[in-house]
Amino acid sequence: MTNQAMEHFKSQVFLILSETLTGECISYGEVAKRAGFPGYARQVGQLLKKLPKDTKLPWHRVVNAQKRISFAENTDAYLRQRTKLEEEGWLIVGTKLTLQEKGPLNKAAQPY
DNA sequence: CTTACGGCCCTGG
DNA sequence: ACCAGGGCCGTAA
Numbered sequence: 001m002t003n004q005a006m007e008h009f010k011s012q013v014f015l016i017l018s019e020t021l022t023g024e025c026i027s028y029g030e031v032a033k034r035a036g037f038p039g040y041a042r043q044v045g046q047l048l049k050k051l052p053k054d055t056k057l058p059w060h061r062v063v064n065a066q067k068r069i070s071f072a073e074n075t076d077a078y079l080r081q082r083t084k085l086e087e088e089g090w091l092i093v094g095t096k097l098t099l100q101e102k103g104p105l106n107k108a109a110q111p112y
Numbered sequence: 113c114t115t116a117c118g119g120c121c122c123t124g125g
Numbered sequence: 126a127c128c129a130g131g132g133c134c135g136t137a138a
């Protein structure tokens with residue numbers, strides 16, 4: 001991939017990210033696909049990894065294709081993501097943690 | 113439910 | 126040029 005393509009890819013990823021709303025979640029592969037680079041899921045991960053910790057982008061809304069957080073449970077990165085997702089209405093369960101099945105909330109953000 | 117494998121494609125040593 | 130290692134993915138057992 002040329003540098004220019006990378007730049008494009010990068011900006012597309014950030015754009016897509018900025019467009020994912022509260023209560024939604026998207027997979028790495030899906031982001032790559034929408035960005036016009038199917039198969040570049042791992043690159044998406046690498047980009048997110050470099051985001052400044054004070055970023056406004058909702059990096060936590062990106063999970064793997066199995067709807068699981070892609071961090072080991074013991075890590076703090078895992079904890080940060082989990083906390084954020086729970087704040088947005090997601091239910092995270094089990095030792096291996098799974099995200100709630102029913103897609104984007106739409107009307108779900110409100111607890112009751 | 114779980115692990116194992118092959119394929120994926122950039123980074124950094 | 127080589128190689129190892131990732132915020133991955135799909136399939137198969």
